[in-house]
Amino acid sequence: MSTTISMASFSPLTPISTTHSSHSRPHPHNNLFTLTLTPKNLSFFTLSPLRVSAGTSDSPETAVEPPPQNISVGTNGSASAVTAAEEVKVSNGFLDPRWVAGTWDLMQFRKNGTTDWDAVIDAEARRRKWLETNPESSNNDSPVVFDTSIVPWWAWIKRFHLPEAELLNGRAAMIGFFMTYLVDSLTGVGLVDQMNNFFCKTLLFVAVGGVLLIRKNEDVDTFKKLLEETTFYDKQWQATWQDENSSNSNK
Amino acid sequence: MTSIALKSFLGLRQSSPETTHFSYRPKPSTHRRKFTVVAGISSPKLDGRNLRVAVIGGGPAGGAAAETLAKGGVETFLIERKMDNCKPCGGAIPLCMVGEFDLPLDIIDRRVTKMKMISPSNVAVDIGRTLKPHEYIGMVRREVLDDYLRNRAKDNGANIINGLFLKMDIPKEKNSPYVLHYSSYDGKTGGVGEKCTLEVDAVIGADGANSRVAKSIDAGDYEYAIAFQERIKIPDDKMAYYEDLAEMYVGDDVSPDFYGWVFPKCDHVAVGTGTVTHKGDIKKFQLATRKRAEDKILGGKIIRVEAHPIPEHPRPRRLSGRVALVGDAAGYVTKCSGEGIYFAAKSGRMCAEEIVKGSANGKRMVEEGDLRKYLEKWDKTYWPTYKVLDILQKVFYRSNPAREAFVEMCADEYVQKMTFDSYLYKTVVPGNPLEDIKLAINTIGSLVRANALRREMDKLNV
Numbered sequence: 125m126s127t128t129i130s131m132a133s134f135s136p137l138t139p140i141s142t143t144h145s146s147h148s149r150p151h152p153h154n155n156l157f158t159l160t161l162t163p164k165n166l167s168f169f170t171l172s173p174l175r176v177s178a179g180t181s182d183s184p185e186t187a188v189e190p191p192p193q194n195i196s197v198g199t200n201g202s203a204s205a206v207t208a209a210e211e212v213k214v215s216n217g218f219l220d221p222r223w224v225a226g227t228w229d230l231m232q233f234r235k236n237g238t239t240d241w242d243a244v245i246d247a248e249a250r251r252r253k254w255l256e257t258n259p260e261s262s263n264n265d266s267p268v269v270f271d272t273s274i275v276p277w278w279a280w281i282k283r284f285h286l287p288e289a290e291l292l293n294g295r296a297a298m299i300g301f302f303m304t305y306l307v308d309s310l311t312g313v314g315l316v317d318q319m320n321n322f323f324c325k326t327l328l329f330v331a332v333g334g335v336l337l338i339r340k341n342e343d344v345d346t347f348k349k350l351l352e353e354t355t356f357y358d359k360q361w362q363a364t365w366q367d368e369n370s371s372n373s374n375k
Numbered sequence: 376m377t378s379i380a381l382k383s384f385l386g387l388r389q390s391s392p393e394t395t396h397f398s399y400r401p402k403p404s405t406h407r408r409k410f411t412v413v414a415g416i417s418s419p420k421l422d423g424r425n426l427r428v429a430v431i432g433g434g435p436a437g438g439a440a441a442e443t444l445a446k447g448g449v450e451t452f453l454i455e456r457k458m459d460n461c462k463p464c465g466g467a468i469p470l471c472m473v474g475e476f477d478l479p480l481d482i483i484d485r486r487v488t489k490m491k492m493i494s495p496s497n498v499a500v501d502i503g504r505t506l507k508p509h510e511y512i513g514m515v516r517r518e519v520l521d522d523y524l525r526n527r528a529k530d531n532g533a534n535i536i537n538g539l540f541l542k543m544d545i546p547k548e549k550n551s552p553y554v555l556h557y558s559s560y561d562g563k564t565g566g567v568g569e570k571c572t573l574e575v576d577a578v579i580g581a582d583g584a585n586s587r588v589a590k591s592i593d594a595g596d597y598e599y600a601i602a603f604q605e606r607i608k609i610p611d612d613k614m615a616y617y618e619d620l621a622e623m624y625v626g627d628d629v630s631p632d633f634y635g636w637v638f639p640k641c642d643h644v645a646v647g648t649g650t651v652t653h654k655g656d657i658k659k660f661q662l663a664t665r666k667r668a669e670d671k672i673l674g675g676k677i678i679r680v681e682a683h684p685i686p687e688h689p690r691p692r693r694l695s696g697r698v699a700l701v702g703d704a705a706g707y708v709t710k711c712s713g714e715g716i717y718f719a720a721k722s723g724r725m726c727a728e729e730i731v732k733g734s735a736n737g738k739r740m741v742e743e744g745d746l747r748k749y750l751e752k753w754d755k756t757y758w759p760t761y762k763v764l765d766i767l768q769k770v771f772y773r774s775n776p777a778r779e780a781f782v783e784m785c786a787d788e789y790v791q792k793m794t795f796d797s798y799l800y801k802t803v804v805p806g807n808p809l810e811d812i813k814l815a816i817n818t819i820g821s822l823v824r825a826n827a828l829r830r831e832m833d834k835l836n837v
Binding site: 245246248249250251252253255256259260261262263264267268269270271272273275277280283284353354357358360361363364366 | 493495496497498499595597598616624626627628663666667668669670671687688689690691692693694710750754758761762765766769775779783820821823824825827828830831832835
C-alpha cells in the first residue's frame with residue numbers, strides 16, 4: 125500500500141467524497157494534523173477522537189464500536205439490543221448441530237457404518253452460501269478448521285464427474301469414430317494403421333482434450349476471454365515501447 | 376554488449392502475441408540503440424558547470440533518486456511541498472530494502488513475522504512459519520522514511536526546495552534547458568508561495584499518482600485501484616495480538632478484486648481495503664472488512680480516514696526527452712500485493728544511476744537515449760515479478776472458490792517459503808521441481824473442490 129498522494133490531491137476523487145460526506149468533511153482537518161504520529165505528539169490523539177465523534181454522530185457506522193449504550197447500531201445494524209457481546213455472536217453466527225468446534229462432526233454424518241460424504245459436501249455448500257450473505261467476524265478463539273481435502277477424492281468424482289462422464293464418453297467415442305472414418309476415406313489409411321501414425325495419434329489427443337475442455341458452447345467464449353485477459357497486462361506494459369517506435373519512425 | 380542485453384529483453388517480451396501494430400518493433404529499436412551509443416559519446420561537454428537535474432517529489436522515489444544523483448556529482452534540486460506529510464500508505468518494506476538502501480533499524484516501527492490469510496468461509500491460515508529468526512517485513516511510517524531519505528540526499532549535496540511544482544516549459548531546441556515553474560515556500564510559514572523558475576537539463580518525475588510532470592509530458596493515464604484505509608486505535612490487550620502480525624482478508628464481501636487488510640502501525644492498526652472494478656462501493660467493502668475483523672478490533676477508535684489511488688500498470692509513456700517518471704508517477708505498483716515503496720525507491724535510484732552514467736558524473740549533457748537505458752533495465756529486471764503477481768491476482772482473486780483455494784494453498788509450507796523468499800529478497804529462486812509438481816496438483820485439486828462446492832451453492836436457495 126505504498127502509494128503517495130497528498131490529502132489535497134485526493135479531492136478530485138469525488139465519487140467517494142461526495143457520496144460519503146461524513147468522511148470527506150474530516151479531510152480538510154487533516155491538514156492541521158501534519159504532526160508526525162510519534163507517541164509524544166499526544167495532541168494528535170487527544171484531538172482526533174473529537175473529530176471522529178463528530179463524524180459518528182451523523183453516521184454511526186464510522187465507529188468500530190460506539191459507546192455501549194448504542195452498541196446495537198454499531199454492529200452493522202444487527203438489531204438485537206445486546207448486553208453481552210457473546211450473545212450477539214451466537215445468535216448471528218452460523219448454527220448447525222453438526223458444526224462442532226469449527227468443523228463438521230463426521231460422527232454425525234455416519235450412515236450404514238460409513239461416512240456419508242455427499243451430506244458433508246451439501247452441508248459445507250450450505251454453510252458457505254450462508255456466509256456469503258451473512259459474513260461473519262473471524263475469531264481466534266473459535267477457528268474454522270474444516271478443510272475440503274478431508275473429503276476423499278472418490279467422493280468428489282462420484283458426485284461431480286460421474287453424471288457427466290457418460291456424456292463425455294459418448295461424445296469422445298462419436299468424434300473419434302467420425303474422425304477415423306474421415307481420415308480413412310480421405311487417405312485410405314485403415315484404423316489399425318492410423319494407430320501407428322503420429323499425426324493420427326495427435327488428432328486423437330486433440331479430440332479427447334477438446335471434449336474435456338469444451339463441454340458447453342459458452343466454454344469457447346470463456347477461453348477467448350481468458351486469452352485476452354492474460355495478454356492485457358502485457359499490452360499495458362508494452363505501451364512504452366510502442367511509443368518509442370512511433371517517435372523513431374517520425375524522426 | 377548493450378545490443379545483447381536488448382536482444383534478451385525483447386525475447387522476454389515476445390512471450391505475448393504481438394499485434395500487427397508493433398510487429399515491426401525490433402528493427403527500429405536496434406537502430407535506436409546504435410544511434411544512442413554514438414550520440415552518447417559525442418554529446419557536448421558542459422563547461423563551467425555540472426549537469427543540473429530536478430527531482431519533483433520527495434517520496435522514496437524522489438529521495439533515492441536525489442541521493443544517487445548528488446553522490447554522482449550532478450547538481451540536484453529536489454522539489455517537495457509537504458516535508459512532513461503523513462501519507463496514507465500501508466508502509467510495508469521488504470527486508471532487502473533495509474540492506475540495499477542502508478536504512479537504520481530504528482525507522483522500522485514494527486517487524487511483522489506472522490501473516491494471517493482469512494478465506495471467505497473464515498478459514499484462517501498462518502503464514503510466516505518458515506521465516507528465519509532474522510527475517511521480517513518492516514512496517515515504517517512514511518513521514519519518517521521519506522524524511523530520512525531526503526535528509527540523506529541533502530547530506531550528499533542535493534538542494535532541497537520546499538515548493539509546489541506548477542508546470543514546466545519543454546525546450547524547442549536540442550540541449551537547451553527545461554524551465555520549471557514552482558511556488559517557493561522556503562523561509563515562509565504560510566500564505567502564498569513566491570513564484571520561482573528553475574532551469575535544469577533533465578527532470579525526474581517522482582510526484583506520485585497525480586503527477587504533474589506526467590501531465591506536462593503527456594504521459595497518458597493508467598487504471599487505478601482505490602485504496603481506503605482507516606487507522607484505528609484499539610485497546611492495548613487487542614493491540615498485543617497485532618504486535619507482530621498482519622492480517623489479510625479475502626472474499627467478495629471485502630473486495631471483488633483485491634484484499635482487505637489489518638496492518639499493525641506504530642501504536643494503532645490500519646484497517647482497509649481496495650478495488651479497481653467497484654470503486655463506488657468502497658465504503659461497503661470497508662464496512663465488510665471491519666465486520667470480518669470485528670472481534671479483534673472491538674472497542675477501537677478511528678483516528679484517521681484516508682484514501683488514495685494505486686496505479687494498476689505503468690503509464691503508456693514513462694519517458695519523453697530528458698524527462699523520466701519513476702515510482703507511482705510511472706505506475707510501478709505490483710498487482711496482488713499492491714507493493715510500491717521498494718519499487719519506487721529502486722526505480723528512482725536506477726533512473727539516477729543511468730543519468731550519472733550517461734553524463735559521465737555530471738560532466739556531459741544527457742539525452743533521451745541515456746534515460747531509455749533506465750527503462751530497458753527496469754523492464755528487464757522487474758517485468759517477470761510484475762507478471763507473476765498479475766497472474767496470481769487473476770487466478771486467485773477472481774471468485775470466492777478461487778480465494779478458498781488460494782488460502783488452502785497458502786497453508787503449504789513450501790508455498791510460504793517461496794512467497795516470503797521472493798517478497799523479502801525480490802529474487803525469484805527456482806524451486807524444487809518435485810515440490811512444484813506436487814504444489815500444482817494440490818492447487819488444482821483445491822480449485823476443483825472449491826468450484827464444485829460453488830456449483831452446489833448455486834443450486835441452493837437459502
